[in-house]
Amino acid sequence: MKKGLIALALVLLVAGGAWWSSLDKDTRAVIAQMPTDSNVLFWSVEQRDAAFRALDSIPVLAEARVIEAGDAVYPLPAGEPLEIAMDPAQFMEDQRSAALVIVHDGEVVFEEYGLDFSAEGKWTSFSVAKSLTSTMVGAAIKDGAIASLDDPVTKYISGLEGSAYDDVSVEQLLTMTSGVQWNEDYTDPNSDVALFNQHEAEDGLDVTVSYMRNLPREAPAGEKWVYKTGETNLIGVLVSEATGEPLAEYLSEKVWGPFGMEQDATWLLGSTNHEIGGCCIQASTRDMARFGLFILGGGIAGDAEVLPEGWLDVATTKQAEIGSPGSGYGYQWWTNDDGTFAAQGIFGQGIFIDPERNLVIASNSNWPAATDPETVGLQRARFYQAVQEAVDAKAAVRAAPAE
Incomplete structure (x- = not known):
């Protein structure tokens, strides 16, 4: 401690x-x-x-490393407010929300702040960072730094040789189907997710590699999905090793600068100076909404196609069953069978993306508990639905013939 x-x-x-x-x-x-x-x-x-x-x-x-923004800022003009049946102010109070930004058709149709937070502030992302980390895998493939998703992770991460990760592919790491045993219980002080950040790294090894290389296998690679923050940290190490760049600098080069984020962000570092790939990007909520727009627009930043053709079609759709009907897991994105998908972090952080409706909802909160799917989590899902219904009603009014 x-x-x-x-x-x-x-x-x-x-x-x-x-x-x-x-x-x-x-x-x-x-x-x-x-x-x-x-x-x-x-x-x-x-x-x-x-x-x-x-x-x-x-x-x-x-410690943290800066994710530098560029000179030009992607505009977020104000749009016509949505008439949302579920009271946004009450929703924010119930969620203990610090920020809620809704962007429809590229325009901000709702933006409010709470908990004495503001548009100028930066709130931590927790596992929302996972979706940004996985996106950098796509960028590294586009750049040729990662040859194939079928490659074993040991090709890129030194120190994992001889461990349960010997037969795990890059894609299985992305989908959290490595089969390596892990405990993500946020209420258990002896769980892996509680202990691995306190781990003392072996000499010459990244701290995450040092911890993960000692975990046992519980299922054949590719057969069982288990949510593992430690494996996203491994993905971050993989991208850094493959590209030869710190993860924060690579994200700045590929997205944060050229797409037009308004503020510099930061990425917390582990004890061996790698970004914590599964967590902890400090950014404005408006810039997280912009990241949603980057994804919604097909992964184009400035004039550059950052991601390989077809990457997002796979990354944001179900690649692993998670035991929840209608939902799944892609490449570090939570997916829904209706085509929507989300980046989510503990205590209520999120980016919800609905391509059909051209809709992005970015939110930051401090829930009473790390996860609570039956109360605040369910309420958030219902709010997303209420926003979708408001978008549909707006479209219906616009489509109606003039009298």
Whole structure:
């Protein structure tokens, strides 16, 4: 467990630390509420309220690498507001939402903020980052840095040789069907997802590789889907090793800069200086909506086709059964049989994309629990449906003949 952040601030202050003295009054107030435990799964709601907007601001919590934006900004003009049957204000209150941005036909038709957050702030993504990480696999294939999804992951990630990953392909890593045993129980302090960030890396190995190479196999590769944050971290290592670039810089080069994100973002780093591929991009909610538009537009940034032909058709449709009728898992995207798909992160982060309706919904929240599919999760799904119905009603009015 790492030292308390208030203690850190006092040390820096006594030492005349430039970092602490450079912060404004509001930022110092946020830091004063920050958690002393480095494991987010066991922070209080109040601690998370303070931390989720500032994870990249506290050196003792985690270092971060900048994802640089470009000079031009992709426009998000205001559009005609939707008449949503489900009250958005009540929805945001129930969800403990920090931000909700709805974009239809390229125009912002709803944008509101809560929890004292704003359009200028950056909120952490949690597992929404997984979908951005997988998209960089597509970019690396387009660039020729990754030869084939059928390649064994050991071709690109040194240190996995001789482990349960010997016969796992890049595609099986993307679909979380490696068959390697993993426990993602967010309520269990002894689960893999709770423990692997505390792991001390073996000499010369990335910290995620060091942890994952010791896991046993529970099923043949390709036969069983299990959600594994650790494997997305491996994907991040794979992209960095294949391209020779840090993941944040590659994302900036391929998407963040040329597509026109408005603000620099940051990506938290693990203890061995790789971006945490399965988590923790700090970005504005408007820029996360822009990423949804990048995907909705077929993966074109500026004048460049970033992804291989047909990549998104496969990545955003069901490639693995997850035991939920009507739903599935693609290449690190949650998929629905109606053609919609989403990036999702614990505590209520999300990008929902509906290609048929040309619709993107980006949201950031601080749910009371990491996951809660029967209450806030179900409510969010119903809100998405209410927005879709509002879009359909708007289209019907426009299509109706004039009297």
